[in-house]
Amino acid sequence: MAILVCGGAGYIGSHTVRQLLAAGEQVIIADNLSTGHRAAVNPDVKFYECDIRDKDALKKIFAANEVEAVFHLAAYIEAGESVIKPLKYFNNNVYGMQILLEAMTECGVDKIIFSSSAAVYGEPERIPIDEGDATFPTNPYGETKLIMEKIMRWVSAAHGVRYVSLRYFNASGAIEDGSIGEDHHPETHLIPLILQVPLGKRDHITVFGTDYPTPDGTCIRDYVHVLDLAAAHLCALNYLRSGGASNYFNLGSGSGFSVKQIVDAAEKVTGQKIKTELGTRRAGDPARLIASGDKARKILGWAPRFDDVEKIIATAWNWHRTHPNGYDDC
Numbered sequence: 001m002a003i004l005v006c007g008g009a010g011y012i013g014s015h016t017v018r019q020l021l022a023a024g025e026q027v028i029i030a031d032n033l034s035t036g037h038r039a040a041v042n043p044d045v046k047f048y049e050c051d052i053r054d055k056d057a058l059k060k061i062f063a064a065n066e067v068e069a070v071f072h073l074a075a076y077i078e079a080g081e082s083v084i085k086p087l088k089y090f091n092n093n094v095y096g097m098q099i100l101l102e103a104m105t106e107c108g109v110d111k112i113i114f115s116s117s118a119a120v121y122g123e124p125e126r127i128p129i130d131e132g133d134a135t136f137p138t139n140p141y142g143e144t145k146l147i148m149e150k151i152m153r154w155v156s157a158a159h160g161v162r163y164v165s166l167r168y169f170n171a172s173g174a175i176e177d178g179s180i181g182e183d184h185h186p187e188t189h190l191i192p193l194i195l196q197v198p199l200g201k202r203d204h205i206t207v208f209g210t211d212y213p214t215p216d217g218t219c220i221r222d223y224v225h226v227l228d229l230a231a232a233h234l235c236a237l238n239y240l241r242s243g244g245a246s247n248y249f250n251l252g253s254g255s256g257f258s259v260k261q262i263v264d265a266a267e268k269v270t271g272q273k274i275k276t277e278l279g280t281r282r283a284g285d286p287a288r289l290i291a292s293g294d295k296a297r298k299i300l301g302w303a304p305r306f307d308d309v310e311k312i313i314a315t316a317w318n319w320h321r322t323h324p325n326g327y328d329d330c
Helices: 011-022 054-062 079-084 086-107 140-159 190-195 224-242 261-272 295-299 309-322
Strands: 002-007 027-028 046-048 069-070 113-115 162-170 171-172 205-206 223-227 247-251 278-280
Touching: 002 011, 011 027, 011 224, 027 054, 046 278, 054 086, 069 086, 069 224, 079 086, 079 140, 086 113, 086 140, 113 140, 113 171, 113 224, 140 162, 140 247, 171 309, 190 261, 190 309, 223 224, 223 309, 224 247, 224 295, 247 295, 261 309
Parallel strands: 002 027, 002 069, 027 046, 069 113, 113 162, 162 247, 171 223, 205 278
Antiparallel strands: none
């Protein structure tokens, strides 16, 4: 039986597909390529260019393939843009989840592993963040992810579709051979933005706020390698295969690194000085976001393999220095 990866041409999706293939799984990809890249798709994988809001297209995929489970990674992800264009996010993310679940229930597919986000928590009540902590998103992106989780919960109760929701913290890095990696347009994630400086694509990196209540005054985030996120999807699949009940899990390293620490580590990895300029705080940026990963370790048997930030950045640098223009260089 096959695994359908919705969003399999994207950053995390393409790495997850690689791990599924390495594990001997049969994989099918559905992606509308609005943010994903055709060059990220393994040529040996059956690929459907379609939108998850197109139920007829999804039902044709299910009819033509014996699909055991769906990995759902097809969503818009930019929190800042979601504040300006909330309807775009609700239409693609929430309505997309509705249509996908309608197609699954009508076609008898009863397992889904969902790419959620730490953004469901909003401003954290405590650090590290536990799955039982309050969920009060501070932007439409986080709100859509939380609504999508709630939709799955009710569909599970009504139709028996079991799910695992994986709440990512800061995805980072790239596959070690540098063949695929992170390529967003525009890029908003810290590590690739920092690496644009030694690549000569920008003059400096702006540090937004140096007066936070942290050791060096800059924000602290929990960085988890994209291959560790991919591995968690396989753990979740095996959990559901073994009869596990619907559940949700944080995916993070359990430790945090400040913006300054990331810049320092990038300088060591690249061997180049990275110019920084100081900016004012951005509204809604918490001082610390660090995950408690205890639940995923205990129940899924998942633990991050990449626990050194320099190693994480080194894999990202291997991708970016060999593909300075992203997939346009493929």
